[in-house]
Amino acid sequence: MTQPLIDVAGLQTHFPVRKGLLRRVVGAVRAVDGVSFSIEKGRTLGLVGESGCGKTTVGRSLLRLVEPTGGSVRFDGRDVLAAGSAEMRGLRRRMQIVFQDPYGSLNPRMKVRAILEEGLVIHRLGSAAERLERMTRALARTGLTAAALDRYPHEFSGGQRQRIAIARAIVIEPDFLVLDEPISALDVSIQAQVVNLLVELREQLGLTYLFISHDLSVVEYVSDDVAVMYLGRIVEQSPATRLYAEPLHPYTLALFSAVPSVEPDRRRRRIVLTGDVPSPARPPAGCRFHPRCPLAEQVCRQAEPPATVVDGHAVHCHVAAREVEQAGGDAAAAAARMAVLMAANGSAMATAT
Amino acid sequence: MPLLEINNLVTAFHTPAGRVPAVDGVSLSIERGKTLGLVGESGCGKSVTAMSILRLVAAPGVIEAGEILLRDASGSVLNLVTLPEPRLREVRGGRIGMIFQEPMTSLNPVFTIGDQIAEAVLLHRDVSRAEARGRALEMLELVRMADPKRRLDEYPHQLSGGMRQRVVIAMALACEPDLIIADEPTTALDVTIQAQILDLLADLRQRLGTAILLITHDLGVVAETCDDVAVMYAGRIVEQAPAAALFAKPRHPYTIGLLAARPERGSRAADRATGRLRTIPGMVPAPQHFPAGCRFHPRCAFARLPECAGAMPELREVATGHFVRCPYADALGEPRRLDESREHIA
Numbered sequence: 001m002t003q004p005l006i007d008v009a010g011l012q013t014h015f016p017v018r019k020g021l022l023r024r025v026v027g028a029v030r031a032v033d034g035v036s037f038s039i040e041k042g043r044t045l046g047l048v049g050e051s052g053c054g055k056t057t058v059g060r061s062l063l064r065l066v067e068p069t070g071g072s073v074r075f076d077g078r079d080v081l082a083a084g085s086a087e088m089r090g091l092r093r094r095m096q097i098v099f100q101d102p103y104g105s106l107n108p109r110m111k112v113r114a115i116l117e118e119g120l121v122i123h124r125l126g127s128a129a130e131r132l133e134r135m136t137r138a139l140a141r142t143g144l145t146a147a148a149l150d151r152y153p154h155e156f157s158g159g160q161r162q163r164i165a166i167a168r169a170i171v172i173e174p175d176f177l178v179l180d181e182p183i184s185a186l187d188v189s190i191q192a193q194v195v196n197l198l199v200e201l202r203e204q205l206g207l208t209y210l211f212i213s214h215d216l217s218v219v220e221y222v223s224d225d226v227a228v229m230y231l232g233r234i235v236e237q238s239p240a241t242r243l244y245a246e247p248l249h250p251y252t253l254a255l256f257s258a259v260p261s262v263e264p265d266r267r268r269r270r271i272v273l274t275g276d277v278p279s280p281a282r283p284p285a286g287c288r289f290h291p292r293c294p295l296a297e298q299v300c301r302q303a304e305p306p307a308t309v310v311d312g313h314a315v316h317c318h319v320a321a322r323e324v325e326q327a328g329g330d331a332a333a334a335a336a337r338m339a340v341l342m343a344a345n346g347s348a349m350a351t352a353t
Numbered sequence: 354m355p356l357l358e359i360n361n362l363v364t365a366f367h368t369p370a371g372r373v374p375a376v377d378g379v380s381l382s383i384e385r386g387k388t389l390g391l392v393g394e395s396g397c398g399k400s401v402t403a404m405s406i407l408r409l410v411a412a413p414g415v416i417e418a419g420e421i422l423l424r425d426a427s428g429s430v431l432n433l434v435t436l437p438e439p440r441l442r443e444v445r446g447g448r449i450g451m452i453f454q455e456p457m458t459s460l461n462p463v464f465t466i467g468d469q470i471a472e473a474v475l476l477h478r479d480v481s482r483a484e485a486r487g488r489a490l491e492m493l494e495l496v497r498m499a500d501p502k503r504r505l506d507e508y509p510h511q512l513s514g515g516m517r518q519r520v521v522i523a524m525a526l527a528c529e530p531d532l533i534i535a536d537e538p539t540t541a542l543d544v545t546i547q548a549q550i551l552d553l554l555a556d557l558r559q560r561l562g563t564a565i566l567l568i569t570h571d572l573g574v575v576a577e578t579c580d581d582v583a584v585m586y587a588g589r590i591v592e593q594a595p596a597a598a599l600f601a602k603p604r605h606p607y608t609i610g611l612l613a614a615r616p617e618r619g620s621r622a623a624d625r626a627t628g629r630l631r632t633i634p635g636m637v638p639a640p641q642h643f644p645a646g647c648r649f650h651p652r653c654a655f656a657r658l659p660e661c662a663g664a665m666p667e668l669r670e671v672a673t674g675h676f677v678r679c680p681y682a683d684a685l686g687e688p689r690r691l692d693e694s695r696e697h698i699a
Contacts, residue, residue, distance in 0.1 A: 050543035157636050187394040188570060189633040189652075192614035196629045214544065221616040221630065258548035260573030262600050262612060272552050273545045275499075276513040 004038035005076055005208050011035045012070035013061045029281045031057040033232035044209040046223030048216060052277055053229040055212045059178040063095050093123045096169035100181035102161035106153040112164055113149040119172045138171040159190035176208045216259055220244050228252050231288040232280050238313035246335035248315040250293050253342045271346030294345035295319045354424055355382035356531055356564050362419035364405045373640040375401040377588035388565040390579035394637050397585040399568045403534050407445050447477040450525030454537035456517035460509040467505030470524050477528045492523035515546035536568045551578055576600050584608050587638060587648035594675040604671055604682040606653045
C-alpha cells in the first residue's frame with residue numbers, strides 16, 4: 001500500500017443555528033457528520049449524492065474554505081486542520097478547487113491575466129517572465145491561447161470560462177484538485193469536452209482528484225473509486241466498477257434506478273423513493289435513510305448501521321449486512337438479492353402513496 | 354386532427370445590436386393526449402417557442418410570422434397568434450396550463466397554497482370561493498401531496514422543492530387543460546425527486562388525457578416520458594420523430610453527437626480503453642452569428658463543403674414520421690476528421 005495523498009478521518013463540519021436577539025446557538029446543521037476516505041496519488045474519488053447531502057461542504061472543508069468542527073484531514077502526511085496560516089498557504093499551493101459556476105467564480109472586473117497571475121504572485125512563483133510562461137502553458141493545456149490573457153471573463157462562453165477556471169487551478173502546479181460539479185452548469189455538447197480535458201490533465205500532470213457531482217454517469221466515467229453520500233454521511237464506498245456493477249445500499253440502488261436513460265433495456269422499473277431528504281439539522285435516529293427506505297426494519301430506526309466491508313466495498317446498511325452474511329461474503333449474490341428486494345418493495349411503496 | 358399545430362413560427366428579438374431570430378421557422382404539432390418532447394441546448398429557441406404559444410414572449414421579442422392553431426373537441430380552431438388579448442387570457446391557465454423550471458417563480462410567496470390554486474379556478478370557472486377551495490384540495494390530493502388539508506393553509510416557503518413543483522402542477526391542472534406546457538419541470542430537482550415528478554406526470558396524463566409539451570435538455574427524460582421528439586438547434590427543428598425511432602436510430606448528425614457525448618452507464622471500461630468521450634467540437638452559435646446554410650455544419654463531423662454551407666437544408670421525411678433536416682441523413686459516411694482528431698462522432 002502506498003501512502004494516500006489525502007486521508008480524511010471522521011470529518012465533521014457543523015454549522016451553528018442561531019436564534020433570537022442574542023443570536024444564541026440553538027442547534028447545529030450537521031452538513032458533514034463523520035466522513036472518512038482516502039485518495040492515493042494519481043487516483044480519482046467520485047463523491048455523489050443529492051443536493052444538501054454535504055458533498056460540497058466536504059470539498060470545501062478539505063481546503064478549509066469552511067472550517068471543519070471535528071475529525072482529521074491529512075495531506076501528504078501533514079495535518080491540514082492544525083496548520084497555521086503560513087503552513088496553510090503552502091498547502092493551498094498544492095490543493096486547488098474548481099467550482100460549479102464559471103459565471104460566479106471568475107471576477108468580472110479582472111482580466112484573465114490578473115485572474116491567473118493572482119495565485120502565482122501570492123505564492124511568489126517565478127519572475128514576471130516566468131509567470132507569463134506558466135500562464136501561457138496553463139492556458140495551452142486547457143485549450144486556450146495566450147490571446148485570452150487580455151480579455152475579460154464575459155467575452156468567453158460558459159465552456160471557455162470553465163477552462164479558464166481550470167487553468168487558474170493548475171497554473172500554480174498543484175497535486176490535488178477538488179472539482180465541485182465542474183460540468184453541471186454546461187450544455188451537454190460542452191460537458192464531454194470538459195470531461196475529456198480533466199481526464200487528459202490528470203494523465204499529463206499526474207493530478208489527484210476529488211470529483212464531486214450528482215451526475216452518476218459522469219462519475220462512473222471519471223472515477224477510480226466512488227463514495228455515495230446521504231445526509232452528511234457516506235453510505236457506500238467502493239471501487240467504481242464494483243459499485244456500479246453490484247450496488248448494495250438501498251439508497252444507491254434507488255439513485256441508480258432514478259436516472260433516466262435513453263437505452264430501452266436500461267429503462268427497467270424505477271424505484272421511486274417517497275418523501276424528501278430530511279433536514280441535516282434534525283437527522284433521523286438510527287440509519288439516516290430509514291424514513292425513505294422501502295426495506296427499513298425495526299433495527300434501522302434504532303441503531304446506526306456500522307460498515308460492512310467485502311473486498312474493499314463498504315456499505316452502511318443493516319439489511320445489506322445480513323444479505324452479505326447470508327451469501328457467505330459473496331458481494332455479487334448479495335447485490336442481486338438487494339436488487340430483488342428493492343424492486344419488490346420499492347414499487348409497491350410508490351403506488352401506495 | 355392535432356390539438357395544437359404550429360406552422361412556420363418566427364419569433365425575433367429586436368435589440369440595439371440588431372434583429373435576433375431566436376425561433377426561425379418552427380413547425381410542430383401535438384395530438385390530443387400525447388407527449389411531445391422539445392429538446393435542445395441553451396439558446397436553441399425551445400423556451401421561446403413555448404412562450405410564443407401563449408404570447409408570453411417579453412419585449413423586445415415579437416412573433417413575426419406563422420400561426421399557432423389550437424383546436425377544441427368540436428373541431429373549431431383558434432389562432433393564438435392573432436387572438437385578441439382578453440380571449441387569450443381565457444386560454445392561458447384555462448385550456449393551456451404551464452409549469453416552469455423553478456417553482457418559486459410561479460408561486461406567490463405571500464399567499465397560501467390553497468388561495469393560489471383557488472385563484473386559478475376562480476379566474477376560469479364560475480364557482481363560489483368555497484367550491485374553488487374544495488377544488489384546490491381535490492387537486493392537491495390528485496398530485497399525491499401528503500397531508501393535503503394542512504398544506505392548503507401553508508405558504509410556499511414551508512414546502513420543499515419537490516412539493517412546490519407538485520403545487521405548480523396542481524395549479525396547472527386545476528382547470529382541466531387540454532395541454533400542459535412544461536418547461537424543464539424537473540431540472541431544478543434532484544434525481545430521486547425528478548423520478549417522483551415524472552412518475553406523477555405520466556400517471557396524470559393517463560388518467561386525465563392531458564397532452565404535454567415537455568421542454569428539456571435531458572435526452573434521458575425525453576426517452577422515458579415522450580411519445581414524439583423534436584430536436585432543436587439554432588432556432589430550427591433539425592430532427593423530429595416518434596421517440597422510439599429517434600433513440601433507436603438518430604439520423605441528424607447533431608442528434609447523433611448529443612447521444613454519443615453522454616457517458617452511459619457501463620460505458621466506462623469501453624470508453625476508457627479507447628481514450629475519450631466523443632464530443633461535438635466548438636459551441637452553439639449565438640443567433641446574431643448563425644452560419645449560412647446548415648447551421649450545424651461548422652461543428653458537423655459529416656459536413657460536405659461547400660454544399661452544407663450553401664442552402665439551408667429542408668426538413669424531409671426519411672422514414673414514416675421521421676423528419677430530418679440533413680440531405681445526407683440516409684447515407685452518412687465516415688466522419689470527416691476535425692481539428693482535434695479524437696473529437697469525432699463515431
